[in-house]
Amino acid sequence: xxxxxxxxxxxxxxxxxxxxxxxxxxxxxxxxxxxxxxxxxxxxxxxxxxxxxxxxxxxxxxxxxxxxxxxxxxxxxxxxxxxxxxxxxxxxxxxxxxxxxxxxxxxxxxxxxxxxxxxxxxxxxxxxxxxxxxxxxxxxxxxxxxxxxxxxxxxxxxxxxxxxxxxxxxxxxxxxxxxxxxxxxxxxxxxxxxx
Amino acid sequence: xxxxxxxxxxxxxxxxxxxxxxxxxxxxxxxxxxxxxxxxxxxxxxxxxxxxxxxxxxxxxxxxxxxxxxxxxxxxxxxxxxxxxxxxxxxxxxxxxxxxx
Numbered sequence: 001x002x003x004x005x006x007x008x009x010x011x012x013x014x015x016x017x018x019x020x021x022x023x024x025x026x027x028x029x030x031x032x033x034x035x036x037x038x039x040x041x042x043x044x045x046x047x048x049x050x051x052x053x054x055x056x057x058x059x060x061x062x063x064x065x066x067x068x069x070x071x072x073x074x075x076x077x078x079x080x081x082x083x084x085x086x087x088x089x090x091x092x093x094x095x096x097x098x099x100x101x102x103x104x105x106x107x108x109x110x111x112x113x114x115x116x117x118x119x120x121x122x123x124x125x126x127x128x129x130x131x132x133x134x135x136x137x138x139x140x141x142x143x144x145x146x147x148x149x150x151x152x153x154x155x156x157x158x159x160x161x162x163x164x165x166x167x168x169x170x171x172x173x174x175x176x177x178x179x180x181x182x183x184x185x186x187x188x189x190x191x192x193x194x195x
Numbered sequence: 196x197x198x199x200x201x202x203x204x205x206x207x208x209x210x211x212x213x214x215x216x217x218x219x220x221x222x223x224x225x226x227x228x229x230x231x232x233x234x235x236x237x238x239x240x241x242x243x244x245x246x247x248x249x250x251x252x253x254x255x256x257x258x259x260x261x262x263x264x265x266x267x268x269x270x271x272x273x274x275x276x277x278x279x280x281x282x283x284x285x286x287x288x289x290x291x292x293x294x295x296x
Binding site: 012016019020023024026027028032035036039042043046049050053054055057058061062065066069070073074076078079080081083085087088090094096097100101103104105107108111112114116120121122123124126127128131134135138139140143146150153154156157161162165167192 | 217263
């Protein structure tokens, strides 16, 4: 992407702020509907980062699949499991919270020092001009087997989701005979002496 | 632009996801945190693809695979959450102890 370095830095900072604030909102907000919408914001910010990384096709796929499919699916699940339930507070919740925060901060510090100290073998070559053609060539040459396996996995996930979420009726309960009738207002029958 | 910025952002996002994964009580929020962590992994792959392998962008291919797996995981995970909600009438992670003891 032909952007000036300053523009790239500023847009990276803005997108990173959006992503981090949105992710913290997803984790910390008590209202789960707001959390789901903030998750969509995080996904859009990630698509912007992909654009900064010269990946137009994956950015479009990110918006289509994550924002359009996964986020809508999560919102549907929230609406289907719409139960106001006050979780009973755990006796030692702060211990778990503190320990997890400590572990996560330690993990972040570890990864940060590793990232800073690793000598990355940067490749100064320019990025390929058409990423779609390159990705397609990979899909049908050296990544052909994973590509086909992923399609089979999508089919299996589709059938599995339908089977899991289907409402099962107990076979012992007998269905009652129902008499169907149309809700009509009573009409006078046409007889011969009515004229 | 440096590679390290993207990697640090991905690391922060991953750590936020881990924190939420362990501390969430609602099962749907746990799935959302898993999506956050998968996005962090995707950002790593894309950064490596752009900075270390700009000619053969294999990282983008892997990202497409991860996005596909994430979509399948979200569908099956939400179906499982719906099924458990019908059986146990709750989405509290602390009461999902069918296989625990």
